[in-house]
Amino acid sequence: MIVTQATDWFDERLGIAKFTRKSLNKIFPDHWSFMLGEIAMYSFVILLFTGVFLTLFFVPSSKDVIYNGAYAPLRGTKVSEAFASTLNISFSVRAGLVMRQMHHWAANVFIAAIVVHVCRVFFTGAFRKPREINWLVGTGLLVLAIVNGFLGYSLPDDLISGTGIRIAFSIVLSVPVVGSYLAFLLFGGNFPGNSIIPRFYSLHILIIPALIVGLLSAHLAIMWHQKHTQFKGKGKTDRNVVGVAMWPAYAFQAGGFFFVTAAVIAILGGLVQINPIWLYGQYVPYRVSYAVQPDWYMGWLDGALRLMPSWEIQAFGHMIPNVFFPAVLLPGITFTLLGAWPFIEKKITKDNLEHNLLDNPRDVPWRTSLGVGILAFYVVLFFASSTDVLANSFSLSLNFVLWAFRILLFVVPPAAAYIAYKLSVEASEVPGIGRRKRALIISRSEEGAFSTSESAPRSISHEEVIEELPEEVKYHNVLDGTEEYVMPSAVSAVSTVINNVSVDVDLGPLPSGGTGVYQIPRSPRGSAPNGRSNEQEQQGDLDD
Amino acid sequence: MTQLHESAAVDAAPKGKGAEVFVGICFLLSVLATIGLAVTYWVGGQPQVEGILLFVTLGGIGIGMVAWGKYLVPQGPFVQEREVLKSEIVERQAMLASLDRGQKQLGRRSFLGKMLGASIGLFGAINLFPFLRSLGPVPKKALTTTPWKKDALIVGPDGRVVTTSTLEVGGVLTVFPSYDVGGAISQTILVRVANENWTTRPGRETWGPQGYLAFSKICTHAGCPVGLYQELTQQLLCPCHQSLFDVLTGATQVFGPAPRPLPQLPIYFDANGNLRAQSGYLEPVGPGYWERG
Numbered sequence: 001m002i003v004t005q006a007t008d009w010f011d012e013r014l015g016i017a018k019f020t021r022k023s024l025n026k027i028f029p030d031h032w033s034f035m036l037g038e039i040a041m042y043s044f045v046i047l048l049f050t051g052v053f054l055t056l057f058f059v060p061s062s063k064d065v066i067y068n069g070a071y072a073p074l075r076g077t078k079v080s081e082a083f084a085s086t087l088n089i090s091f092s093v094r095a096g097l098v099m100r101q102m103h104h105w106a107a108n109v110f111i112a113a114i115v116v117h118v119c120r121v122f123f124t125g126a127f128r129k130p131r132e133i134n135w136l137v138g139t140g141l142l143v144l145a146i147v148n149g150f151l152g153y154s155l156p157d158d159l160i161s162g163t164g165i166r167i168a169f170s171i172v173l174s175v176p177v178v179g180s181y182l183a184f185l186l187f188g189g190n191f192p193g194n195s196i197i198p199r200f201y202s203l204h205i206l207i208i209p210a211l212i213v214g215l216l217s218a219h220l221a222i223m224w225h226q227k228h229t230q231f232k233g234k235g236k237t238d239r240n241v242v243g244v245a246m247w248p249a250y251a252f253q254a255g256g257f258f259f260v261t262a263a264v265i266a267i268l269g270g271l272v273q274i275n276p277i278w279l280y281g282q283y284v285p286y287r288v289s290y291a292v293q294p295d296w297y298m299g300w301l302d303g304a305l306r307l308m309p310s311w312e313i314q315a316f317g318h319m320i321p322n323v324f325f326p327a328v329l330l331p332g333i334t335f336t337l338l339g340a341w342p343f344i345e346k347k348i349t350k351d352n353l354e355h356n357l358l359d360n361p362r363d364v365p366w367r368t369s370l371g372v373g374i375l376a377f378y379v380v381l382f383f384a385s386s387t388d389v390l391a392n393s394f395s396l397s398l399n400f401v402l403w404a405f406r407i408l409l410f411v412v413p414p415a416a417a418y419i420a421y422k423l424s425v426e427a428s429e430v431p432g433i434g435r436r437k438r439a440l441i442i443s444r445s446e447e448g449a450f451s452t453s454e455s456a457p458r459s460i461s462h463e464e465v466i467e468e469l470p471e472e473v474k475y476h477n478v479l480d481g482t483e484e485y486v487m488p489s490a491v492s493a494v495s496t497v498i499n500n501v502s503v504d505v506d507l508g509p510l511p512s513g514g515t516g517v518y519q520i521p522r523s524p525r526g527s528a529p530n531g532r533s534n535e536q537e538q539q540g541d542l543d544d
Numbered sequence: 545m546t547q548l549h550e551s552a553a554v555d556a557a558p559k560g561k562g563a564e565v566f567v568g569i570c571f572l573l574s575v576l577a578t579i580g581l582a583v584t585y586w587v588g589g590q591p592q593v594e595g596i597l598l599f600v601t602l603g604g605i606g607i608g609m610v611a612w613g614k615y616l617v618p619q620g621p622f623v624q625e626r627e628v629l630k631s632e633i634v635e636r637q638a639m640l641a642s643l644d645r646g647q648k649q650l651g652r653r654s655f656l657g658k659m660l661g662a663s664i665g666l667f668g669a670i671n672l673f674p675f676l677r678s679l680g681p682v683p684k685k686a687l688t689t690t691p692w693k694k695d696a697l698i699v700g701p702d703g704r705v706v707t708t709s710t711l712e713v714g715g716v717l718t719v720f721p722s723y724d725v726g727g728a729i730s731q732t733i734l735v736r737v738a739n740e741n742w743t744t745r746p747g748r749e750t751w752g753p754q755g756y757l758a759f760s761k762i763c764t765h766a767g768c769p770v771g772l773y774q775e776l777t778q779q780l781l782c783p784c785h786q787s788l789f790d791v792l793t794g795a796t797q798v799f800g801p802a803p804r805p806l807p808q809l810p811i812y813f814d815a816n817g818n819l820r821a822q823s824g825y826l827e828p829v830g831p832g833y834w835e836r837g
């Protein structure tokens with residue numbers, strides 16, 4: 001049989017059987033919030049697919065050409081090759097616009113998923129020992145994703161992204177001591193020059209994605225090795241994992257979920273226009289673009305640039321420019337604190353224990369409220385990136401909107417933190433909150449009046465309290481002989497010896513054997529056989 | 545099948561026929577949509593149709609697989625013990641011992657070790673040249689000067705010379721020196737505020753002939769082109785972060801994050817009535833940087 005032959009071939013060369021079996025039997029805990037990281041990963045795969053397609057047509061050059069393509073309104077105008085080739089992808093390459101819009105949407109989904117994923121990890125305390133390394137790796141991934149998004153956004157050389165590059169140049173320029181050198185080396189001279197597009201291109205399609213692939217692999221390998229965290233619940237302890245098996249349930253669910261993510265990105269790419277650069281036009285350094293707005297993940301930086309008072313420091317013949325504070329210092333502090341958080345928390349809690357059970361956010365009010373407060377800070381900054389739009393659409397003065405945001409920036413976070421704290425404390429004191437709700441019965445009297453009454457409370461039974469598995473529930477190790485094997489003769493014929501060995505190896509004493517799959521019966525089966533017997537039922541399967 | 549079946553995980557198919565039919569329909573829809581995609585592509589492609597069909601194609605596979613994984617195979621819950629991550633103490637000690645042994649074996653030749661360090665370090669340092677220094681010129685004077693020179697002829701974006709009658713009062717135009725039309729650094733915004741000479745600040749008595757005033761168009765905040773002129777308030781607005789500059793007082797910043805006024809270019813009309821620069825900008829244009837002081 002092909003599969004046997006193939007596995008034999010590989011096993012004799014790589015010895016894959018044990019690792020593969022362990023992997024197939026790996027248990028994954030199940031919770032919707034664990035899919036956030038998956039969405040990020042799948043979006044990245046989609047970025048790779050669509051990105052490779054784009055590279056086949058995109059020309060990373062700022063050389064001027066006269067546009068002569070399919071988009072009539074711009075015909076005869078002077079544009080760069082980058083801009084012209086992006087128009088070409090959008091209007092002439094078959095399936096090009098869908099691919100391009102999917103690429104852009106996938107980038108937005110990618111970064112959004114990472115951000116929400118980070119929140120999940122933060123609020124549940126999943127970053128605690130032993131997972132600090134993966135938190136650091138994840139912080140790196142977030143930064144790289146944002147940077148690559150900005151680089152990609154810049155490639156088409158349109159008026160809006162070009163203005164963004166101009167701001168980026170000024171930000172690099174503002175770095176104390178080395179800023180002007182850094183900016184000139186990065187951009188190949190003074191702004192704008194001709195090197196930006198080609199350089200951003202090799203960073204965008206090669207260097208940063210390679211780094212992301214590297215870090216992502218490390219992220220997954222570490223997660224695989226350390227095993228997933230899980231929420232508290234029936235039968236779940238710090239020393240076990242309760243959930244579905246990798247093969248086939250998890251593999252099918254996760255594999256299917258990749259396609260679902262792809263489907264959502266595809267319909268966004270097909271139906272929801274994004275970055276219509278033909279409406280913005282070619283970047284020209286002196287041309288003014290209205291309503292300059294970056295992709296959403298840069299919004300907080302844009303907001304910070306707007307809210308910063310017009311200060312700059314001049315002393316001893318040197319200058320620390322205004323943009324340094326909101327655009328270099330703020331992100332620097334942001335990502336440093338983010339990366340350092342597990343270590344900061346350890347300093348505060350003095351907790352050096354291994355944690356595999358997640359916190360329910362309401363059970364750790366101080367962390368939850370801190371997180372909410374910090375998030376609120378960035379949310380205010382994000383909205384501050386549309387001061388002009390808000391002022392226009394509500395006919396307010398810019399001055400009013402600006403000052404409102406400056407005040408909100410310092411008022412909203414503590415308020416949000418306070419509310420989060422109160423809610424957490426209150427919620428964790430209410431017995432049964434977040435568990436089953438009591439139904440409300442609406443009844444109508446003879447006269448037609450409605451009245452409501454609550455259904456009888458479910459007695460808070462022991463099954464709703466987190467507890468160890470009851471003593472009488474036995475684990476049934478399928479491999480320890482209490483459950484029968486169904487083994488095709490094709491395998492047994494070739495591998496009696498191997499089988500014996502593997503049985504010997506895998507039969508560690510319960511429950512520390514670690515490699516077996518146990519099943520918790522849905523109903524306690526007190527009478528389940530517990531004796532060890534090595535009888536193996538063999539089943540013929542000779543149809544090869 | 546040649547896998548080792550573990551019977552406990554094979555037994556019940558949790559949901560029977562209904563789920564099977566559902567999964568089958570999902571996959572069928574996917575196949576149909578893929579055929580539709582092929583047809584769409586064949587006839588020339590249409591973004592919206594492609595998006596919808598891709599959605600059905602991928603969604604069919606995805607939802608079918610998820611449903612299969614959720615309703616047609618056992619869900620447990622299964623439990624698995626976690627392995628202890630940290631090694632036995634003896635393992636750790638053995639590792640340290642190995643490390644130590646190797647280090648001792650190396651240690652006898654500490655001079656060679658230093659040589660090795662020096663050669664690798666030096667090679668690393670020399671790499672800064674191709675990977676850093678080759679990337680571009682160092683700034684030198686590029687940030688402190690602009691292409692504007694004394695007597696430069698001032699022209700619009702289309703290369704047309706600016707004369708006394710080019711702008712009405714309240715008019716605005718982006719201008720360049722005639723030898724650098726479109727230049728990102730020399731871009732200058734010309735506004736006409738009055739009919740008589742205008743002095744924005746003491747010492748600039750001759751800079752505003754016949755009410756023409758010229759300011760660097762590069763925002764002192766983050767470098768965007770400051771191109772929106774509000775005639776009513778005689779203010780220049782930067783579209784990026786809404787800094788406002790008051791033209792009459794020399795483009796001083798009155799609102800927003802811009803920390804400095806826009807530098808003013810001294811200009812004059814020559815004997816033929818063409819606008820020219822008296823000199824280049826007297827201060828660096830654009831956003832700040834360390835050496836600016």
Ligand code: HEM
Binds near residue numbers: 104
């Ligand atoms: C790490 C994740 C990535 C992110 C966040 C990202 C993001 C973006 C964004 C936002 C754009 C602008 C698209 C537009 O025009 O609207 C873009 C363009 C582009 N990306 Fe990516 N991208 C990523 C990975 C890749 C990879 C791996 C490749 C190639 C192997 C690639 C190739 C391209 C090309 C060629 C363009 C320019 C084409 C165009 O603008 O139409 N990208 N990217």
Ligand code: FES
Binds near residue numbers: 763
């Ligand atoms: S660049 Fe002009 S206000 Fe920021």
